[in-house]
Amino acid sequence: MTRSGPRPFILGLTGSIGMGKSTVAGMLRDLGVPVFDADAEVHRMQGSGGELLPAIEAAFPGSTGPDGVKRAELGAIVFGDPDALARLEAIVHPVVSAERGEFMDANWHEPLVVFDVPLLFERTGTAGLDAVAVVSAPAGEQRRRVLARDGMTETKFEDILARQMPDAEKRRRADYVIDTGTTLEATREQVAAMVETIRKRSA
Structure with missing residues (x-):
């Protein structure tokens, strides 16, 4: 699609691990808001036949196979090694950026689009965004959710x-805060109110 007319309002969506960001992203999609999920794109491109596999295998021999990236092997390489993590990110980020550009081309006519980026403050920054929504929950609830995941340990x-910015600092920097430490319905109401406010602003 050719980009013409004013661009959409771009909302960054972020939140620390276990805060419920994926749930909120799903609620946004239910409201008809296009969402670019950076993590989902990475998983796709690291899956079987994914375009990132040759570069990842070259940088980290033995970390890929017929089904894509061997997550346990690659995780063992980059876990706790900032240099290795930086090499991996240098492979992944440019390709994700290109995919994001295609997403914008396809949704240029929309009043609102969302970039779902887990490490928005820590890595990518807020340049080019019109506002940021932070998904948050009480620390105890966050811990309970994360430790219930398969393979998760206290150490991990x-x-x-x-490696993540403290939740309190993310909340301080946010234009909108979505609290998921309550009922799903209450969270859904917060999301709907935020979308309505932004759509009115960009109308």
Whole structure:
């Protein structure tokens, strides 16, 4: 699609691990808002036949196979190794950026689009965004959710938290805060109110 007319309002969606960001992204889609999910794109491109596999295999031999990236092997390489993680990100980020450009081309006529980016503040930054929504929940609820995941340990959880900006700081920087430490219906109402406000602003 050719880009013509004013661009959409671009909302960044982020939140620390276990805060319910994926749930909120689903609610946004239910409201007809196009959502670009950076993580989902990475998983797709690292899956069987994915375009990232040759570069990842070259940088980390033995980390891919017929079904795509061997997540356990690649995770063992980059876990706790900032240099290895930086090499992986240098492979992944440019391709994701190109996919995001195609997403914008396809949705240029929309009043609102969302970029779902887990490490928005920590890595990609807020340049080009019109506002940021942070998904948040009480620390105890966050811990309960994360430790219930398969393969998660206290050590892994603490390492992930150490690499993420504290939730309080994310909330401070946010234009909108969506609280998922309540009922799904209450969260859905918050999301709907936010979308209505933004659509009115961009009308």
